[in-house]
Amino acid sequence: MAELIESLINNAVSRNPGEPEFHQAVEEVVRSLEPVLERRPEYRKPKIVERMIEPDRIVQFRVSWLDDQGDVQINKGFRVEMNGAIGPYKGGLRFHPSVNLGILKFLAFEQVFKNSLTTLPMGGGKGGSDFDPKGKSDNEVMRFCQSFMTELARHIGPNTDVPAGDIGVGGREIGYLFGQYRRLRNEFTGVLTGKGLNWGGSLIRSEATGYGSVYMAANMLATRNETFEGKTCLVSGSGNVAQFTVEKLQQLGGKVVTLSDSSGFIYDPAGIDREKLEFVMDLKNIRRGRIKEYCDKFSGSEYTAVEQGRDHDPLWTIDGDCAFPSATQNEINEKDAQNLLDNKVYVVSEGANMPTTPEGMKLFEDAGILYAPGKAANAGGVAVSGLEMAQNSMRYSWTREEVDDRLQKIMKSIHDACLEAADTYGTKGNYVNGANIAGFLKVANAMMDHGVV
Ligand code: NDP
Numbered sequence: 062m063a064e065l066i067e068s069l070i071n072n073a074v075s076r077n078p079g080e081p082e083f084h085q086a087v088e089e090v091v092r093s094l095e096p097v098l099e100r101r102p103e104y105r106k107p108k109i110v111e112r113m114i115e116p117d118r119i120v121q122f123r124v125s126w127l128d129d130q131g132d133v134q135i136n137k138g139f140r141v142e143m144n145g146a147i148g149p150y151k152g153g154l155r156f157h158p159s160v161n162l163g164i165l166k167f168l169a170f171e172q173v174f175k176n177s178l179t180t181l182p183m184g185g186g187k188g189g190s191d192f193d194p195k196g197k198s199d200n201e202v203m204r205f206c207q208s209f210m211t212e213l214a215r216h217i218g219p220n221t222d223v224p225a226g227d228i229g230v231g232g233r234e235i236g237y238l239f240g241q242y243r244r245l246r247n248e249f250t251g252v253l254t255g256k257g258l259n260w261g262g263s264l265i266r267s268e269a270t271g272y273g274s275v276y277m278a279a280n281m282l283a284t285r286n287e288t289f290e291g292k293t294c295l296v297s298g299s300g301n302v303a304q305f306t307v308e309k310l311q312q313l314g315g316k317v318v319t320l321s322d323s324s325g326f327i328y329d330p331a332g333i334d335r336e337k338l339e340f341v342m343d344l345k346n347i348r349r350g351r352i353k354e355y356c357d358k359f360s361g362s363e364y365t366a367v368e369q370g371r372d373h374d375p376l377w378t379i380d381g382d383c384a385f386p387s388a389t390q391n392e393i394n395e396k397d398a399q400n401l402l403d404n405k406v407y408v409v410s411e412g413a414n415m416p417t418t419p420e421g422m423k424l425f426e427d428a429g430i431l432y433a434p435g436k437a438a439n440a441g442g443v444a445v446s447g448l449e450m451a452q453n454s455m456r457y458s459w460t461r462e463e464v465d466d467r468l469q470k471i472m473k474s475i476h477d478a479c480l481e482a483a484d485t486y487g488t489k490g491n492y493v494n495g496a497n498i499a500g501f502l503k504v505a506n507a508m509m510d511h512g513v514v
Pocket residue numbers: 226227228229230231270298299300301302303321322323324387388389390412413414439440442443
């Protein structure tokens with residue numbers, strides 16, 4: 062069996078050269094699946110794992126647009142449709158200069174397992190562009206989104222592929238993308254999620270990823286009969302996921318003392334309260350400023366800028382009980398993980414996708430802390446996207462309470478499914494293995510039913 066696992070990993074690496082994040086995501090999942098392939102040999106001959114590693118389809122295209130000076134700009138556009146065995150492809154669009162095919166393949170691969178865990182019928186996909194919305198005017202963002210959608214529109218649809226937001230794609234971008242899709246197709250349909258509330262969006266969608274990550278942590282704490290009351294929490298990022306992680310933690314009695322962006326982080330020992338969070342939401346969502354401004358506004362807080370060439374992130378050296386990495390992939394390396402453990406952090410719930418390196422993950426797993434990987438902890442976002450699709454199909458809207466109630470039930474069911482799968486396959490309490498195995502089984506069984514396609 063060890064030989065099969067190594068050959069699956071080696072093949073994935075040699076067939077997808079130069080895509081380290083994709084290799085990392087595949088290796089993590091494949092290693093978790095060893096006991097499944099051992100006990101369930103029926104998955105081996107039809108090459109279920111090999112087929113899951115190979116995307117159903119990848120679309121890559123040129124996005125040309127005019128900037129405010131009238132100069133032509135060219136970006137790359139992508140959509141990775143990874144696996145559609147259990148439903149239409151579903152996953153966000155990321156606009157960030159770091160975007161490349163390997164990063165989108167890793168995100169799409171993760172999405173397959175995450176969507177499966179939500180209990181809703183959604184396949185996995187991801188897309189985006191190396192376009193950087195930072196520093197662009199609203200008109201430039203609009204022209205870019207229109208050009209991007211002009212090509213993407215022919216590949217997506219409410220029963221085919223339903224994109225959503227991710228880094229750099231929030232309500233503004235979804236609005237421009239939806240407007241162009243509707244113009245091109247002459248139909249009003251649930252082709253994107255994260256829509257505005259007055260044109261088909263779901264209540265709680267904006268909040269869902271951050272709230273869900275906190276619900277996941279609350280479920281983990283409950284296994285030790287604990288709550289957030291009096292706990293100090295470290296949050297990274299200051300975008301959509303981070304903001305609503307802070308909001309839910311405030312509501313449940315936690316004290317959040319950090320936030321960050323790609324330039325640096327703030328530490329506020331007094332805690333980020335409702336008023337301070339409102340300032341951050343205005344700063345990041347409306348004024349589109351830098352997190353450093355928090356410290357100009359609130360005395361007693363400190364700002365630390367990112368140092369070039371650093372070997373660890375000083376945010377993770379702050380004292381706390383719980384950590385919510387909510388910025389980007391690989392933001393917690395081995396040294397960061399060790400710093401967190403040294404400071405007695407014993408709850409880690411990943412709002413971001415794959416924020417911990419494999420070496421960091423190993424430290425968390427060996428330490429036996431309450432550690433929920435992104436594909437379980439941040440599944441609340443796509444879960445409420447799934448609920449938005451259901452509401453669009455019914456042409457009906459649920460109340461805030463109804464959606465939040467469903468979100469809480471889904472996060473509890475993800476939590477329990479992870480624990481149950483981990484226990485069944487011999488690694489009790491390991492949420493990483495549990496998420497990978499539970500997510501895999503549903504997709505694998507559907508693929509078996511569909512034959513060799
Ligand atoms: P946003 O664009 O709203 O915010 C991203 C935040 O992370 C910003 O503060 C940004 O800082 C920071 N950041 C981004 N890239 C880097 C980097 N390379 N180094 C340091 N900081 C960085 O994105 P979201 O909040 O939506 O997404 C955050 C994470 O959560 C991502 O991993 C995403 O894939 C994941 N996620 C999001 C979901 C959603 O529903 N939105 C669903 C599931 C997962 P700056 O402004 O300086 O770039």
